Amino acid sequence: MKPRSSVRMADVAQAAGVAPATVSRAINEPDKVAPETRAQVEAAVRKLGYVPDRTASSLASSRSKIVGAIVPTLANVWFAETMEGLAAELGKAGYQLMLSQSSYVARTEAGLIDGFLGRRVDALVLTGALRDTATRAKLRAVKLPVVETWDLPARPVDMAVGFSNQEVGAEVARRLLKAGRRRIAFLGADEHRSLMRRTGFERELQAAGRPLIASEFTQPPSTIAAGRVLMEQLVAAHPDVDAVFCGNDFLAIGALMWARAHGWDVPGRVAVVGFSDLPVAEATWPPLTTVKVRGAEMGRRAGEMVLARLRGEEPARKSVDVGFEFVERSTL
Amino acid sequence: MKPRSSVRMADVAQAAGVAPATVSRAINEPDKVAPETRAQVEAAVRKLGYVPDRTASSLASSRSKIVGAIVPTLANVWFAETMEGLAAELGKAGYQLMLSQSSYVARTEAGLIDGFLGRRVDALVLTGALRDTATRAKLRAVKLPVVETWDLPARPVDMAVGFSNQEVGAEVARRLLKAGRRRIAFLGADEHRSLMRRTGFERELQAAGRPLIASEFTQPPSTIAAGRVLMEQLVAAHPDVDAVFCGNDFLAIGALMWARAHGWDVPGRVAVVGFSDLPVAEATWPPLTTVKVRGAEMGRRAGEMVLARLRGEEPARKSVDVGFEFVERSTL
DNA sequence: ATGAAAGCGCTAACAC
DNA sequence: GTGTTAGCGCTTTCAT
Secondary structure (H helix, E strand, C coil): CCCCCCCCHHHHHHHHCCCHHHHHHHHHCHHHCCHHHHHHHHHHHHHHCCCCCHHHHHHHHCCCCEEEEEECCCCCHHHHHHHHHHHHHHHHCCCEEEEEECCCCHHHHHHHHHHHHHCCCCEEEEECCCCCHHHHHHHHHHCCCEEEECCCCCCCCCEEEECCHHHHHHHHHHHHHHCCCCCEEEEEECCHHHHHHHHHHHHHHHHCCCCCCEEEEECCCCCHHHHHHHHHHHHHHCCCCCEEEECCHHHHHHHHHHHHHCCCCCCCCCEEECCECCHHHHCCCCCCEEEECCHHHHHHHHHHHHHHHHCCCCCCCCEEECCCEEECCCCC | CCCCCCCCHHHHHHHHCCCHHHHHHHHHCHHHCCHHHHHHHHHHHHHHCCCCCHHHHHHHHCCCCEEEEEECCCCCHHHHHHHHHHHHHHHHCCCEEEEEECCCCHHHHHHHHHHHHHCCCCEEEEECCCCCHHHHHHHHHHCCCEEEECCCCCCCCCEEEECCHHHHHHHHHHHHHHCCCCCEEEEEECCHHHHHHHHHHHHHHHHCCCCCCEEEEECCCCCHHHHHHHHHHHHHHCCCCCEEEECCHHHHHHHHHHHHHCCCCCCCCCEEECCECCHHHHCCCCCCEEEECCHHHHHHHHHHHHHHHHCCCCCCCCEEECCCEEECCCCC
């Protein structure tokens, strides 16, 4: 049963004529070892093809060199880019990414976090603010470095790097109003951050005395097909709509397709604004006006913050706002 | 320094009035424990908020319950979907996914695999056939379950689930020829599987006596902008081209944009065929004719194969072909 | 600068 | 069905 896992540190030690502890040092803290001995150890390592068992070192040192990350779904390019940025940053310091998906379900998220805790991850990176209060408390208690991304919670569990989803909504509202739109609607997914964007959007319109005329929702994940359906429903109930803010670009593209299929001129008869700036947003017809978010950057920053904390430093800011950018193309 | 990690199994054992080994059994093999004792243990676990340390159990059992996976990039939706399917499948059995990206660099891949080996992963899932022969040999030697995806190597390291990239190229060639196209070109990324598609494409054209008139390449990742540039170059050299097979949909969309910008009718003057069937392929104008691959399915299947092997079963087939599908829309 | 020894928290025989 | 006894392969004081 016991595969007697190939070469152990003891084998290397023997081959190099030193003690195991010295091998350990030669590998992990090279400068604490005499250059000669280090050379011998390195030679032995190479000769035997020794690969340290990180499973054992994790147990002994209580540092796993693993950081856990949770995304709602990887099928969203921007979450994927966030993970890429994160993994790249962590990789530099020898940390590995352990990834799970919550599918936008809060209970799942709590369970996944327990799993990560059991694996003794050194830190956690979450997409969106952590909602489960019991879990928030637990994480604070164990003092684990945690970064919440894609949002800016008023009181982060630990650290955060993101942008204000409400402010995105407000900004889009302002642009629409400035362009003279008056019969404004919202299409979005029934999911926390999307709803936050809607909230900011609604408030701003309300404040301007041009209240939202309608909102249509779909279950995540948002698809082009869903966008088409939502637009259809919207128009059926409000044929006089003159602007739609879509909670994400797929829905916006669907809305655009509906418009093309029904001969509605965009932006002549109806303006369409998306969110997230997918690569294809510039290739639609007309090119989609949308809001760009910095997915990869959030991942990189999250990685930096985690590593800083793991080195024992206190981050300059516990919460960093990477902002967003309104991208004017041709659908508004 | 030692945080004396909260509750240990011994604590639970004491609270439940049993031996640690019994706690271990109650958790891992519940039916090997008397219902009563199990209940007591469970109560103690709950009361103390015990979370087993998987780092220790990995060491003791030499099973980490983690599987490593490598993708060239996550920014490709289909790789991301493959990982989603894989993670979902593995999660059912309590396995965790550890993810790394190779950025299409073979040397990196070998390094990443060493890292995984050090972490004692129970299995490996790769995107594409593993190219480094030394690494292939090593993996075979340690008898680690390995699944190669997105390709069908003639002689897999261990198992494979994918499709024939060459056959994709050949099929597209046949469709183009059947549609009467004669001046045919290829646009693609300078990356292994893309080149395989080109090879199959070229051979089939050659065999039909209508050799490929030109090929243009870009460095991965492929972008819409790159597609536009490649198309521009292609047309400059071969203004009489009447069909282009693009190694992926982004390039195809770029080619479409070039055509729109220059008043070339598609498919009237030039046919465009993509690869991968991105969600937006149906939303372009004209809707893109392309080849659909089953990313999520490959992930699921890979997960199933891994789990079967981990249970000690031999897979029915070592190599499974999930095929692909030519999706006829309006650009051919 | 290096070695010896004592665990890290769990699992796996083997007894009872 | 449950307890006892050894480790798993490293890291880490503490000496030397």
